[in-house]
Amino acid sequence: MSAEPAAVRCEGLVYAFGDHRAVDGIDLEVHPGEMFGLLGPNGAGKTTTIRILTTLLRVPQGVAAVLGHDVARERMTVRRLIGYVPQQLSAEGALTGRENAMLFARLFDVPRAERTERVDRALGATGMLEHADRMVSTYSGGMVRRLELAQALVNRPRVLILDEPTIGLDPIARASVWDLIAELREQSGMTVLLTTHYMDEAEGLCDRVALMHRGTLRAVGSPADLSAEIGPGATLDDVFRRHAADLSDDEARGLRDVRSTRRTAIRLG
Numbered sequence: 395m396s397a398e399p400a401a402v403r404c405e406g407l408v409y410a411f412g413d414h415r416a417v418d419g420i421d422l423e424v425h426p427g428e429m430f431g432l433l434g435p436n437g438a439g440k441t442t443t444i445r446i447l448t449t450l451l452r453v454p455q456g457v458a459a460v461l462g463h464d465v466a467r468e469r470m471t472v473r474r475l476i477g478y479v480p481q482q483l484s485a486e487g488a489l490t491g492r493e494n495a496m497l498f499a500r501l502f503d504v505p506r507a508e509r510t511e512r513v514d515r516a517l518g519a520t521g522m523l524e525h526a527d528r529m530v531s532t533y534s535g536g537m538v539r540r541l542e543l544a545q546a547l548v549n550r551p552r553v554l555i556l557d558e559p560t561i562g563l564d565p566i567a568r569a570s571v572w573d574l575i576a577e578l579r580e581q582s583g584m585t586v587l588l589t590t591h592y593m594d595e596a597e598g599l600c601d602r603v604a605l606m607h608r609g610t611l612r613a614v615g616s617p618a619d620l621s622a623e624i625g626p627g628a629t630l631d632d633v634f635r636r637h638a639a640d641l642s643d644d645e646a647r648g649l650r651d652v653r654s655t656r657r658t659a660i661r662l663g
Contacts, residue, residue: 399462401426401553401585402447406456409442416442418609419456426461429579429586431596433630434606435638440589441481443606444557447587448478460553474502477546481557481589483538487531491522491541494530495548502549516544520574536567543574554578556588560595568592572599593630597621603630605637612637 402424409417417439424430432440445451446458446465453466460472485494495517499509517523520540530538539559546554556575560568572595579586590596596603597617604614613620613633621628624636 398426400424400459401428401461402430402587403459404443404447404457407443407446407453407458408455409439409446409451410454415609417446420606420609420611422604422611422614424585424587425601426585427583428601429588429599431600431603432587432589432606433591433593433596433603433634434589435591437608438606439609440606441557444555444587444589447472448476448555449473474549475552477549477551477554479539479542479546479554479556479559481561483535483542483562485530485533485538485541485545487529490527490529491517491533491544492526494541495526495545498545499548504549512548512550513544516547517541519547519578520544534567536563536570539563539567539571540574543571543578547578550582551584553585553587556586558589558591560590560592568595593634597630605634607638 400423402422404420404422407417407420407422408415416437420439420443422443432443434440442451446453447460449465449469449472458465461475463471463475465472485491486497489497492513495513496509499513504512514523517526520543522537522540522544525533525537530541533541543559554575559575560571563571575586576599578584588600600617602614602616603620605612605620617630620633621630624632
């Protein structure tokens with residue numbers, strides 16, 4: 395019997411915007427069932443990589459595959475295997491939560507006879523069933539994120555891809571979202587690939603992480619192993635600083651701002 399394919403595999407993946415290589419020859423493998431974090435400053439290439447894996451950007455050079463299916467040649471198959479929550483809140487405020495979820499069920503080609511049950515199950519799993527018939531414009535940011543998770547779960551994905559899923563949320567809403575993701579993962583065994591600027595999230599949640607900077611992967615491993623390479627008491631913040639030592643002034647300032655915001659949120663939370 396052949397071995398189970400990687401949940402996500404990239405080999406020599408390159409993507410350029412003009413002369414700028416946003417993704418510069420990365421090799422990456424995410425194991426089935428693991429929680430994997432893709433970390434790095436703004437402009438590191440994380441979101442570009444995510445958009446390639448979700449078929450939103452073409453694959454100009456290299457290989458990208460999801461569960462053994464080539465992203466370039468099997469786009470519809472890949473879309474049926476994944477759930478995706480983008481960085482920006484994307485639910486339509488002029489529709490109800492149920493209408494938004496039903497729209498996703500149609501987009502992901504869920505059989506008509508199963509749509510209502512699938513939508514109700516996804517809304518129930520994310521705690522949004524009781525709010526399903528309200529207009530999304532009345533939702534809080536945390537509720538919108540939960541609805542977007544429900545949308546991503548409608549097609550029963552084997553790989554859930556989250557791009558900064560807790561950005562802009564208060565500490566209570568952040569914790570609620572991560573508790574939900576952990577519960578769903580335990581129930582289904584699905585793989586989760588996420589990007590985040592919150593190093594404490596990655597340290598506490600991820601089985602392994604990859605540190606990305608200027609389009610390349612600088613380090614890959616478990617948070618504990620990567621921190622141990624730095625020394626006793628080291629954290630992922632320390633690992634990041636070592637592997638992204640050539641940050642520009644703006645990037646360094648941005649990372650300091652993220653850490654400062656996180657510390658403030660923890661104090662207030």
